[in-house]
Amino acid sequence: MSKTLKFTGIIFSIFPLAIAAGIMFVPQATAGFKFLQEGMRAPAVVGKDIITGENISSDEFVNDNVVIILFWATWSENSIRELSDFKTIAEEYRGKPLKFMAANVDGRTIAPAIKRRIEQIAAALKPPFPVIIDQELESFSSFGVIAVPSAAVLEPGGKIRYSSSRFPITEKNRIIDCIDTLLSLKEPDPGSTKIQYHIPEPASSQYYNLALLQANQGMLERALTNLDLAREADSIFSAPRNLRGQIFLDKGRFEEAGREFEIAARLDNNSVAARSGWGRALLRSGRIDSAFEKLSESLTLDSAYTPAVLDMALCLVERGKTDEALGFLLSARELDPRNPVIHYHLGRFYLSVGKVEEAADSYRTALDIIYPAP
Amino acid sequence: MKMKRHIIGAFLLASVTPIFAQIGAPDHDSPADQCRKLLIESAAAIDSGEYDAALVFLDSVFRRDPSYSEAYYYKAMILGWRGDTTAAMELLANGIEKSSQSAILKLLLTRFLVSRRSYDKAWELIDSILAVNPQVGEALYLKGVILREKGDTVNAVKMFQKALEISAGRLR
Numbered sequence: 001m002s003k004t005l006k007f008t009g010i011i012f013s014i015f016p017l018a019i020a021a022g023i024m025f026v027p028q029a030t031a032g033f034k035f036l037q038e039g040m041r042a043p044a045v046v047g048k049d050i051i052t053g054e055n056i057s058s059d060e061f062v063n064d065n066v067v068i069i070l071f072w073a074t075w076s077e078n079s080i081r082e083l084s085d086f087k088t089i090a091e092e093y094r095g096k097p098l099k100f101m102a103a104n105v106d107g108r109t110i111a112p113a114i115k116r117r118i119e120q121i122a123a124a125l126k127p128p129f130p131v132i133i134d135q136e137l138e139s140f141s142s143f144g145v146i147a148v149p150s151a152a153v154l155e156p157g158g159k160i161r162y163s164s165s166r167f168p169i170t171e172k173n174r175i176i177d178c179i180d181t182l183l184s185l186k187e188p189d190p191g192s193t194k195i196q197y198h199i200p201e202p203a204s205s206q207y208y209n210l211a212l213l214q215a216n217q218g219m220l221e222r223a224l225t226n227l228d229l230a231r232e233a234d235s236i237f238s239a240p241r242n243l244r245g246q247i248f249l250d251k252g253r254f255e256e257a258g259r260e261f262e263i264a265a266r267l268d269n270n271s272v273a274a275r276s277g278w279g280r281a282l283l284r285s286g287r288i289d290s291a292f293e294k295l296s297e298s299l300t301l302d303s304a305y306t307p308a309v310l311d312m313a314l315c316l317v318e319r320g321k322t323d324e325a326l327g328f329l330l331s332a333r334e335l336d337p338r339n340p341v342i343h344y345h346l347g348r349f350y351l352s353v354g355k356v357e358e359a360a361d362s363y364r365t366a367l368d369i370i371y372p373a374p
Numbered sequence: 375m376k377m378k379r380h381i382i383g384a385f386l387l388a389s390v391t392p393i394f395a396q397i398g399a400p401d402h403d404s405p406a407d408q409c410r411k412l413l414i415e416s417a418a419a420i421d422s423g424e425y426d427a428a429l430v431f432l433d434s435v436f437r438r439d440p441s442y443s444e445a446y447y448y449k450a451m452i453l454g455w456r457g458d459t460t461a462a463m464e465l466l467a468n469g470i471e472k473s474s475q476s477a478i479l480k481l482l483l484t485r486f487l488v489s490r491r492s493y494d495k496a497w498e499l500i501d502s503i504l505a506v507n508p509q510v511g512e513a514l515y516l517k518g519v520i521l522r523e524k525g526d527t528v529n530a531v532k533m534f535q536k537a538l539e540i541s542a543g544r545l546r
Contacts, residue, residue: 112455115423341545344538351531358516359526363534367515370544373485374451 032163033145039199045139047132065097066182067154079149100129105140141216144264204234238268257281272301276308306336340366441472511540
């Protein structure tokens with residue numbers, strides 16, 4: 001059974017429980033990235049082509065082309081399917097100003113066996129575009145990738161026009177719609193048009209991008225300063241508020257984090273990241289009912305937004321709803337199987353219900369990811 | 375092409391003649407600096423998959439400082455990747471003899487021992503790491519792995535929990 005079908009199975013199996021828990025899943029657009037949203041300029045994705053050995057930067061061709069960036073991993077079957085789909089699209093649009101780049105995000109360090117697997121996949125698939133390794137997961141962090149595979153469609157000039165995570169079966173058509181619109185091959189289809197978004201002031205974007213870089217390098221105070229400047233330059237741009245919220249969360253300042261996410265959610269009613277972050281801040285403050293409400297809203301916007309799925313599980317644990325909690329934990333694991341946090345919480349959950357063997361397996365998986373074999 | 379450059383570079387650095395040695399290792403560089411630079415070169419070669427070139431750089435490090443732990447670590451990794459785990463383990467044991475406090479060498483040797491199911495030796499080695507620093511998360515994790523493999527699930531869970539507590543920074 002494919003991963004997609006397995007995941008769909010899990011989602012459907014928890015659907016009645018979710019309704020019972022007061023959550024309605026509705027069809028919706030997916031939220032691609034945690035730190036970048038549509039309308040923002042994407043940072044350059046840089047790396048060495050795994051086949052040719054050439055150094056490639058998306059900045060080299062982003063001004064004159066529609067660019068599609070794919071974040072993929074060898075362990076994700078959907079990634080391989082999406083790579084294959086992108087190969088088909090690239091061949092169909094040969095000669096058009098459309099470029100692809102596939103960034104492998106298997107891990108911060110790539111062991112030779114994994115590198116060989118990446119090379120084998122690239123050699124077997126022969127995609128007509130570069131396949132690079134995202135060194136130190138730099139682009140993964142700066143985009144805020146939440147699930148693999150994830151894709152970003154950039155309009156000429158580098159602004160994100162469309163983003164998606166995971167690989168719903170409708171994804172290929174949505175991406176083709178977006179490409180056709182950007183290449184002026186068709187009029188925008190009102191039915192498939194995504195949520196309207198705010199295009200930030202350039203100065204604000206610049207401060208934000210700098211802050212994001214600093215935050216990823218652990219320079220949190222400097223990042224906060226630049227986020228203040230980003231906020232001053234564009235008071236209705238929600239991303240700086242989201243990142244401030246994230247930094248406050250990391251610092252354990254949950255009340256402040258909650259306030260920032262709340263403002264971000266008001267500025268951008270459709271921001272899954274803002275509502276999910278708000279929910280997490282409330283959960284960490286021990287305000288379980290309010291957290292539940294915000295996480296439900298977040299999951300209504302995107303039922304497969306992994307951070308919200310995980311936090312909903314923790315919320316349900318707090319409420320004593322263990323069956324539902326397990327459903328969400330398993331969904332989170334299915335969505336993001338290389339996230340040690342999910343395995344850790346699954347281990348804690350199993351231990352709390354007396355399933356010691358399963359707890360040991362989950363804890364071990366978390367640690368296998370944290371301390372990979374060299 | 376790049377590989378050739380590495381090999382030639384390493385050859386110059388490792389050369390036995392004083393003139394060639396000076397090309398690769400300028401007078402103003404201390405032996406420690408030379409080793410560090412060679413190690414950086416070897417790491418770059420490893421990143422590019424040029425393991426033969428990396429080994430040449432590493433052998434140059436050994437000639438300058440036979441107790442340089444990181445060089446043992448990298449070389450053992452390459453040997454392990456190539457499937458020669460016996461040679462990798464011998465090299466690590468040799469490296470540990472020269473720098474008995476090196477946790478990175480001990481951890482890597484532990485991994486090889488665990489993969490060969492030599493659990494008693496691995497346990498002993500982990501204890502020697504924890505005796506110096508009880509907060510090495512990877513060592514606790516490997517203890518948990520051994521306990522789990524031996525069927526002691528309850529204590530394995532306790533060990534994993536300790537390892538996870540220490541690694542909490544990576545669990546955000």
